[in-house]
Amino acid sequence: MYKSFGAVQALKNVSFEVAPAEIHCLVGENGSGKSTFVKTVAGVHPPDSGEIILNGNSYPKVNVREAIKEGIQVIYQDLSLFPSMTVAENIATNRMIAENRRFINWKEIREIAAKQLERIGVSLDLDEAVENLSVANRQLVAICRALSLDAKLIFMDEPTTALTKTEVDRLLNIVLDLKSKGISVVFISHKLDEVMEVADLVSIFRDGEKVGDFPSSEVNEKMLVYHMTGRKVEYPRYNRTYKDDTPVLEVKNLTSNGKYEDVSFTVRKGDILGLTGLLGAGRTELALTLFGLNPQDSGKIILEGKERKFTTPYQAIKSGISLVPENRQTQGCYMNKSITDNVAAPILDRMANGGGVLNVNKMKEHAEDTVKTLRVVTAGISTELQNLSGGNQQKVVLGKWIGTNPKVLILDSPTVGVDVGSKEEIYQHIQKFAAQGTAVILISDEIPEILANCNKLIVMKKGKVVGRLESDDLNVADVRDRIHALMDSN
Amino acid sequence: MNKKKIFAVLMCLVLVAVFALTACGTPAEETPSETPAQEEPAQETPAQEEPAEEAPTAESDEQFEIVMIAKTEGLAWFDAMKRGVAEFNDDFADVNAYQHSPEGADAAKQAAMIEDYIAKGVDAICCVPNDPKALIPVVQKAKEAGIVVVIHEGEDLAGIADWDVEVFDNYEFGRVMGQKLGEAMGGKGKYAANVGGLTMQTHMQWWQGGTDYIKENFPDIELVNEQPYEDQDDAAIAYDICKEILRAHPDLNGFLGCTVESGSSMCRLLKETNNKNVKVSCLAVPSALGEYIKEGWCANGQGNSPIDAGYATVMCAYKVLKGETIEEGSTVDLGKPGMDNCNVKDGVIKGDATIIFTPENVDQYDF
Amino acid sequence: MKSNAIKKFFSKTEGYILLIVIVYCIIVAAVNPNFMTPGNFLDLIRSSSWYWILGFGVLLVLLSGGIDVSYTAIAICSGYVSACVIQRTGIENLAFAFFIAILIGLWFGAINGFLIHYFRLPTLIATLGTKTIFIGIMAALVGVEAINTDHLPAVFKDFGLAKLFTVPTETGAEYGLSVFFIPLVILGILTWFILYRTQIGRSVVALGNSEVSAERAGYNLFKTRMFIYMYVGALAAVAGVIAISDVAWIAPLSSTMIRGTELTIIAALIIGGVKLTGGEGTVFASIIGLLLVRLFETTLIFLGLTSSWQNFFTGLVFVASLSVTSLQRARKRRRMLLFEE
Known part of the structure; x- marks a missing residue:
């Protein structure tokens, strides 16, 4: 045919x-x-x-x-x-x-x-x-x-x-x-x-x-x-090399009624913390709390030594927490806007001259930079996002949030609907960014993705943490089975 | 499939037939009065198919263009007035007179329309204002442009426009309406009153006259609403208001209607509910109230002829254009019954053309 | 079980609007006891019948995810042309009056449906345009002169006066159930039947749910759209004839009769619980929504208020009703942590 x-x-x-x-x-x-x-x-x-x-x-x-x-x-x-x-x-x-x-x-x-x-x-x-x-x-x-x-x-x-x-x-x-x-x-x-x-x-x-x-x-x-x-794809394996061990984000006994309970963890600079579990495990809900969209009922969020409570995403972004949401099409970006508009969206105050007037040249520069560093395949920075492939869209979304220079970057299922080739590239970017000292939290239910990128892993089930794996644990041969066992455990 | 096609074609034919019927039927049938026989340069209403009588325009050197701007298009009253203007146009060879009104009784639209005619450079503008005060600036502008302005039913513009033509003394007209109502009610009971709008000067004068007369002469008659209801000269609103009046005041005995719409709506409702307790005294046109006057639902219908009013108003403009002097304190003849000996005072030309419609005479009027 | 069903009913928009209607009636009756008379309610049915009939048509359009603002123009045109035809031909027959009106309504509706389907026009834009086109066609071909009571064909006047039964009041006036009730009930049942018992009716709802899904399911959307707008046209025509018969008078351009009620009726349906974005809505919702708005419109004098208050009340209930449903939905979604539409 x-x-x-x-x-x-x-x-x-x-x-x-x-x-x-x-x-x-x-x-x-x-x-x-x-x-x-x-x-x-x-x-x-x-x-x-x-x-x-x-x-x-x-x-x-x-x-x-x-x-x-x-x-x-x-x-x-x-x-x-x-x-x-x-x-x-x-x-x-x-x-x-x-x-x-x-x-x-x-x-x-x-x-x-x-x-x-x-x-x-x-x-x-x-x-x-x-x-x-x-x-x-x-x-x-x-x-x-x-x-x-x-x-x-x-x-x-x-x-x-x-x-x-x-x-x-x-x-x-x-x-x-x-x-x-x-x-x-x-x-x-x-x-x-x-x-x-x-x-x-x-x-x-x-x-x-x-x-x-x-x-x-x-x-x-x-x-x-x-x-x-048509070629061999090997995902790069991440190893933390960052020297500074002071925690960026500490979460203590965080609870959101009916969503998750008693979650504690610490992320340092250069960490990529994996967060996995089936849908309904509470991982996305946890991320939303850190981003101000699902205020906690009890527990503490400590960011760089100071206790914080976020009730709007604006506060979270201001404090240095960014979230790349799960659903790219509806939450992650403006499909019918250009790359320039998309990447400038969360940092408009930095793009403005005095008096709140946008500096178009600055926006274009920023977009060009993003396209270049993330190797987005596009005809130009004025292309609308809906005309890019899934992988390239995701790169733009990633670039958009990296542009906010976050202290903590939360990625919720960053490679859904992205093909294998692009995945590899996106992983490289995430790892590079973490290596520069950002604390990354990676939420995913794809075990290979977790294994390639994370140096720490938390497994959740029905709102509770059921397993913690450190980098040594992640390198053993039967780690897959262990994770699956944790996810399906009762 | 084929059947469907045939059906569709058939439907088309029927539709065409419907429109053809209505369109061609217009002038020929029982409504001869509807044929406007004048040239209508800026006319928005449909062109009638009957070839319009050529106005004697071409041969005359001195051609006065006079436009009459009534309150609104599409109301029987002003349709009749249009015929009066047309009649004048036919009577005088050196005049091109026509009527053109806004769609919907709206002061702003009317002002805009006057602006348009100032720009067009007509010789005279006649106007039946929706809200006289709102037209003051634009009337002044017309005067500055050297255009003759004659107002009908808008005493607030007297002195600003060249003349204001009134067909009767409004307060007296109202008193007659009140007197007839009081008599029909037998000197006792409750009544309600309605006007087109509180800003409509003539209506308020009638209302004042009517209520004053009843207060002075019929102490046992009680007015249920201190402030008159307003219907904006709109039959749909009038109908709803009358309905509510009847429902809210089941013991009502009389109704003073300063608009044709409220009078005819009230009569319609009385007839529908077979309610013989309420006497109606109102402004009337035979086309709207003739049936009710004959059947007794309307105790007193009074008014004037819009045909004559239109004619007389344009006549006034014509006289000014011709250079005839109209002097304060004298009288003037505007060429129609009741308007042939008008008093001139304070910029107002006032006739005495009140018509009381009775079951006997109502059929002879064609408006 | 039964109390459960009642509870479910009152948790729906129709339910609490019905509650508002009842409470409002009690308030008006308390202020003015004259309100609670059979004559009054019979009269409300009479004067609201054409609102309801128009509402049934609008329900179909809203269900299909569209907004029609031309249907009032169709009502005026078809009613007026029908009156003119009868006046000029002298065929004084009610069936003929309805026939002419419905014919024109169907045609104008077909124009709407055709434009919307073939040119993929947003329904609001298309009907905004056709609204003036319809009036224009009428003005050009038939005219716009008012027909006063004396000149209106007797068939309209008699139709307006006919009653199914009458109730005398102590003052001697007679109130009765108008014959308008018959077409109202027939069309109400017909609309219900079409929506719930015919494939074409379901295709209307399907279209309002999801155009893509409807197309994939194999519905002929051209047929559906033509049906919707022709049905609206026909209902508008019936409403036009009834409205003219009601007031025994028509001035197609200068009167606010029917004209300008298009958005009021759409708002009333939404108050009743019909979804503006399509797919949801019932015949009962349109009846109850319009009932509430009509109550506001017709009880002001009972309450001794001026007409500005009617706009105030309608607006208030409209905004409140929409806010409450929207807030409920947003809260529910927020609880489920759903942020997208």
Whole structure:
């Protein structure tokens, strides 16, 4: 199959086959053509040439309706649900449309929904609005919706990014169950994923071409990264070399009711403290407290020997604490503003002349500096952020906060949605910055990321600290298993 | 698919037919009065399809352009006044007179419109002000530009404009309204009163006259509202106010309406609820109240002819343009019944053109 | 179980607005006992019927995530043209009056729907434009001269006077339930039926929830949009005919009848609990929201207040109602540590 958009060849000679009752993983970096491929099969984009064979029927190109009729269903990353509608209606709507119904029979809708939920062995309140569900449950609703249309092949785009470990396990069980019923599932991902544990085959895409199919048992992280990037990627390992051991930030018995309790730790200059745990462990909430967005109920925050309590981010930034938030798109930056505006945003007072008038040249200089030091790939500093790749966006966000010259820099999941190549670069920057004497707190649930960057680690579970690892502990061979054991411990 | 197309085409045809019907029907049918026969250079209202009678403009050397700016476009009263202006235009060969009003009774829009006509350089501006005091500066400006300004129903502008033309003595007009109401109520009970707005001078004079008369002559009649209700000359507001008056005062016996809108709204409500306890004495136009006068819902409807008022006002402007002197303390003939022997005093030209509409005579008026 | 349902009801916006309505009625009745009469409420239904009918249409637009400000212009145009046609043809038939009006309403609505779908115009901008276009078409093709009571076709006047039943009062006046109640109930039920029992109605809600999701689900959004705006047009036309019959008079340009109520009605619906950003709202919410605003509008004389107070009250409740819901939501989100929309 071939497909091009203008001058960009998005798919080159791709052949791909899914057998019935097969779980297939489709892996590749951002821009490798995975999404285009799925959209072509689902009938959203017609291919330039090639052939699509569904259930033995050959199509030069399919349209959405034909694809649905042949049992192709795509669950997009945003799930495409209707937030204020009920679970039942969300599940049954697509089928009602496909059947060209004119009138609505609520009893039938509930029956369809109940049947599909039963099929995957989940019980949800049929009358609850979808907006009140957790992400994991929304995903189940989307799966049920796909099933209600007699799906034979379900594509799932990055299904696990927003799920906790238990939720992922439940999803995998459901997928295995679907497989036993003869339904095939294709996962789309850009990283080594839990889903590969259950996959039969892993197909790797690079630059619009399929690199190859591998049985999942043969796939390991190194080879996956190698095939995805076309080169060997070794993450740099961080070692603290800074001499000054006076603590920058001390946290003592910090508690936020219902979020986390009794957390204590110390960060020195040049430290990279890892903070890990599953979603809901309280790590992000802890970071928000340090940044003034979730005031503590008890406990102390001591910054350079002085006790502080932050109730707004402004106070935190003024005192030298910066936070790179988890969600880049909505919290980390202004997507429709230029690089210049973005990096200048937190330090506008430094960018101003007397009287509060902004010095545009100074802003541009600062932006040029940031782009240069962080090696942001961009046409220029006036490019809007939404036109940059995920990795480059993240570099800008990082630069934006590094620009505030923080004493403590908190990074919440800094490489989500960033491809492997860019990850490596971002790690280099973080480590360089720490080596210059900044205290860094790195929140992440990717163990390799923690191991590459941190010289100290705190593991949290359900709001409590369940483990502390010093740099010596982090260098032992079975550290991974230890961390996993801590995270899943009871 | 095909059926749908045919249906769509059919709908289009019907729609065209509807508009054609309404548009062509306008002048020919039972509303001959609606045909304005004058040239309307700056007219915003729709052009009528009936070819307008060519005003005798071309042959005359001395051509006076007179514009009448009424309170608002789209009210029956001022539509009738427009006909009076048009009639004058037809009667005098050396005059190009037309009426053009703002959309919505708004003093600011009116002032802006006068500015436009000053800029255009007309010979005379006649105006029925929404708020006389608000027009003082712009009227002065017109005078400085050498334009003749004649005001109708706005005594506050007397002395500033060339003349103010009043069709009757406002206070006396109000007293008549009050007298008729008191008589209809049998000398006792409660009544409410309404004006267009507290800033509308003529309305307030009528109201003053009416309430004074009742106070002096009918001691057993009680006024329920010390300050009159205001309807902004707007039928929708008047309707709501009247409705509320009736609901809040179920024991009401009389209503003094200084606007046509309030009078007709009140009669409509009385008719709707079959309420014969409330007597209405109000300013009237036959097109709005004729039916109610005949059916007895309106005990007394009084007014004047907007056609004649428009005619007389433009006539006054014409006389000034012609150089005819109008002297203080004398009388002047503005060419219409009740306006043929007007008193001139303090910049005001006052006629006596009150019409009392009765079930017998109401049909003969065409406005 | 039952008390639970009641509690749930009153925790919703509709619920507490209903409470406000009741409390307000008690206050007005305390100040002026004349307020609590059957005649009064019958009259409120009569004079508010066209507000409610317009409200049903607006509900659909708001549900779909749009804002329409042209529907009042449609109401005036279709009602006025219908009156003119009957006046000039002499076909004194109520069904014909509604037919003409609805025809024009549908057409104007179709123009809105078409513009909004094909040119991807923001609904507010599109309807701001078409609002004046509609008035312009009417002015150019039909005229704008007022039709006073004497010239208004009898069919309108009779329709306005017809009642289902009457209640005499001690003063001899008769109040009654206007026939306007019939179209009101029919259209209320129809709107409810469309929204909850038809696929097209669900597509309206779906569109308001998420346009992308609706498109992916396979809804034909062109059909949906055309339906929404044509339905609004038709309802506006019915409301126009009723409003003219109510006051037995029409001045399409100079009167504030219908004109200028577009934002009041939208505000009333939002007060009732319809979400401005789309996707949420019920027929009951629109009825109760409009009821409250209409109460403010029609009880001032009972309270002995001037009309500025009506604006004050409406504004107050509007801001308070929005602030309370928004604050609740923000608090909840803050508690969940969610900072994005």
